Amino acid sequence: MSKRSGYEDLEFVSDFYDSMYNQLPRRDIEFFLGYAKQAGGKTLELGCGTGRVLIPTASAGCEITGLDFSPYMLQKCREKVAKLPQKIQKKIHLVQGDMTNFDTGEKYALATIPFRPFQHLITVAEQKACLDCVHEHLREKGKLVFDVFHTYLPRLIDTRYFMEMAVGESLQLPDGRVVKRTERTAAFHHAEQYNDIELIFYVNYPDGRKERLVHAFPMRYFYRYEIEHLLSICGFKILEFYGNFDKSGFNDESPEMIFVAEKTG
Numbered sequence: 001m002s003k004r005s006g007y008e009d010l011e012f013v014s015d016f017y018d019s020m021y022n023q024l025p026r027r028d029i030e031f032f033l034g035y036a037k038q039a040g041g042k043t044l045e046l047g048c049g050t051g052r053v054l055i056p057t058a059s060a061g062c063e064i065t066g067l068d069f070s071p072y073m074l075q076k077c078r079e080k081v082a083k084l085p086q087k088i089q090k091k092i093h094l095v096q097g098d099m100t101n102f103d104t105g106e107k108y109a110l111a112t113i114p115f116r117p118f119q120h121l122i123t124v125a126e127q128k129a130c131l132d133c134v135h136e137h138l139r140e141k142g143k144l145v146f147d148v149f150h151t152y153l154p155r156l157i158d159t160r161y162f163m164e165m166a167v168g169e170s171l172q173l174p175d176g177r178v179v180k181r182t183e184r185t186a187a188f189h190h191a192e193q194y195n196d197i198e199l200i201f202y203v204n205y206p207d208g209r210k211e212r213l214v215h216a217f218p219m220r221y222f223y224r225y226e227i228e229h230l231l232s233i234c235g236f237k238i239l240e241f242y243g244n245f246d247k248s249g250f251n252d253e254s255p256e257m258i259f260v261a262e263k264t265g
């Protein structure tokens with residue numbers, strides 16, 4: 001079982017997640033929603049987290065199963081789902097599981113892996129296991145849509161990234177805590193193609209107490225043709241490839257690598 005992203009054993013990560021990404025919104029929700037609407041059947045979202053993409057997808061009328069191995073992220077998602085109208089709640093199924101080894105007992109028209117959970121799979125064996133499971137769960141000609149970041153070469157060699165760098169504005173949590181964030185790279189692992197990353201949270205409590213919390217995890221980086229080969233080996237044909245969520249083409253400056261693939265065979 002792959003168990004190294006920190007989400008599965010650090011509860012505070014789920015406490016801060018929604019505030020962080022409400023503040024720094026990604027433009028990916030509409031993108032993934034578009035594929036769910038076109039799919040003509042159920043969607044399976046791997047690494048669904050707190051439901052940032054899953055809830056808008058169900059709210060737009062699409063049936064969706066979310067799988068995640070973090071009990072904390074899933075709990076946040078469940079709390080949000082419980083506040084939705086019954087008819088939207090009925091469109092949502094949540095499953096705790098590992099995306100490298102799961103069996104929901106269903107076939108889907110679409111599988112998605114939004115916001116880089118695939119980069120928590122460090123080894124090729126884990127990546128292939130995930131793609132094999134997805135293949136098994138897709139109906140004939142079902143689609144897989146997922147994004148990874150476009151690897152930025154200075155972040156692989158420049159030791160200035162070992163210094164903590166401030167990220168975003170302070171987070172104001174509903175319970176009164178105020179959180180300042182930094183991030184840094186803790187180590188390079190060129191031979192295995194991943195960096196150790198630390199997301200660091202400086203928490204100020206309303207009573208004056210202070211705490212420093214660290215979400216540390218390894219993050220795999222990929223190159224375009226590596227993913228193309230992986231998809232091909234695992235029985236997928238690439239239909240579309242983008243450099244950003246506005247569907248612009250991939251080039252040197254693109255922030256993302258976004259793959260839309262179809263199950264073959």
Ligand SMILES: C[S@@+](CC[C@H](N)C(=O)[O-])C[C@H]1O[C@@H](n2cnc3c(N)ncnc32)[C@H](O)[C@@H]1O
Pocket residue numbers: 002003005007008046047048049050051052053067068069070073097098099100113114115116117120
């Ligand atoms: C960056 S969050 C993305 C959450 C959500 N897709 C979104 O767009 O906001 C990564 C998620 O992947 C989950 N995850 C990481 N590795 C996983 C694995 N092997 N199996 C299932 N979930 C995993 C984490 O628990 C976390 O919720």
